[in-house]
Amino acid sequence: MNKHPGIFCISLDFELHWGCFERMTLNEAEQTYFKNTRELIPVKLDLFRAYDAHVTWAIVGMLYHHNVDEWKRSLPSTIPTFTNPKASAYEWIKKHGFLNETDPCHFAPDLIQKIKATPHQEIATHTYAHYFCLEEGQTKEQFREDLEIAVRIARADGSEIKSLVFPRNQFNPEYLSVCKEVGITAVRSSPDIWYWKYATGSTFKEKFFRAGDAYIKMQPIKPITLNDIDVHTNMPLLLPSTRLYRAWQPKYKIQNYFKLRRILNEMTEAARKGYYYHLWWHPHNFGYHPHQCLEELEQILEHYKKLSKQYGFKSMTMHEITQHLRKD
Numbered sequence: 001m002n003k004h005p006g007i008f009c010i011s012l013d014f015e016l017h018w019g020c021f022e023r024m025t026l027n028e029a030e031q032t033y034f035k036n037t038r039e040l041i042p043v044k045l046d047l048f049r050a051y052d053a054h055v056t057w058a059i060v061g062m063l064y065h066h067n068v069d070e071w072k073r074s075l076p077s078t079i080p081t082f083t084n085p086k087a088s089a090y091e092w093i094k095k096h097g098f099l100n101e102t103d104p105c106h107f108a109p110d111l112i113q114k115i116k117a118t119p120h121q122e123i124a125t126h127t128y129a130h131y132f133c134l135e136e137g138q139t140k141e142q143f144r145e146d147l148e149i150a151v152r153i154a155r156a157d158g159s160e161i162k163s164l165v166f167p168r169n170q171f172n173p174e175y176l177s178v179c180k181e182v183g184i185t186a187v188r189s190s191p192d193i194w195y196w197k198y199a200t201g202s203t204f205k206e207k208f209f210r211a212g213d214a215y216i217k218m219q220p221i222k223p224i225t226l227n228d229i230d231v232h233t234n235m236p237l238l239l240p241s242t243r244l245y246r247a248w249q250p251k252y253k254i255q256n257y258f259k260l261r262r263i264l265n266e267m268t269e270a271a272r273k274g275y276y277y278h279l280w281w282h283p284h285n286f287g288y289h290p291h292q293c294l295e296e297l298e299q300i301l302e303h304y305k306k307l308s309k310q311y312g313f314k315s316m317t318m319h320e321i322t323q324h325l326r327k328d
Helices: 028-050 068-073 089-096 109-117 140-156 173-181 204-212 253-273 290-311 318-327
Strands: 007-014 055-059 121-125 163-165 186-189 237-240 276-281
Touching: 007 163, 007 253, 007 318, 028 109, 028 290, 055 109, 055 163, 109 121, 121 140, 121 318, 140 173, 163 318, 186 318, 237 318, 253 276, 253 290
Parallel strands: 007 055, 007 276, 055 121, 121 163, 163 186, 186 237
Antiparallel strands: none
16 A cells, blocks of 8 residues: 655756767857756746755766866876776866866856755765766776765765766666765666666667657556655665656657646646656756746646645655655
8 A cells, every 4th residue: 555645756967068078069059058058057946946846956076166177186096997988078078178267068066056055955966977887998996986076075065965866877786885885875767667778878769669758658667656665775775767858849849748748647647646756857958948948847847736735746855755765
């Protein structure tokens, strides 16, 4: 029997260019994209405050730096040895360099302060250097040092890291012990279905089903309740995502409609039946069509408030869910 109300969890992978370096060279249009992203974060925070949305921000640790000099002083003792150098943020910087000393595409301490100042926003980690945990060549020890830096730099800024999102959803179960060592108690995992493993290295079939599922029910994903989450493990709790919010696109008017309808319908079912519903995206996903994306976000938040009043649907961060389950 489900003893918990429906839970609405939002987690955001806050990366700026660190999350896209292998495919974006930061031309003028791309710099505008991240400029829009930066300008929208305070607007999103205002919306989250207005609708009492509890949100987990998984932040790439390099964003904490104010300038290039701070970044250089925090270099790990061993640069990750990815077989593919395109997987390394350090190699990208070595090749292309920063835009300027306070590069706004790579540093965002001001935005982190705004997140911290907004009620019910959890500061989590997305590793220090957007570390790919399933890439060939890197090691567990290199991941440990990366994560230790991420936790240390957040602690110096006044935040204790309790939750983690693996970059590109490259979930590596062998690395959960490292997460535990540095104090992490919850990790976002992927839905339990074959086409939602992780983004890097997916087959065409997996990508096709993953994309299609945003609009129509390609195959049923088993709904879960908080009772389904294993709390007896001595490792961090695995909190699976449910749905990726896909940004509004001008050429996909019909798809935009079906995508939003799918999210709202799933939220309604979760609220009515006491399910756990976990929505996620990247803040930079709003960078090209910010106003339309914000309109969709507000529709989602308005629907949440309606469901909260009608069914007791409850907004919780990843850490709040963990505290709730461990207490029970």
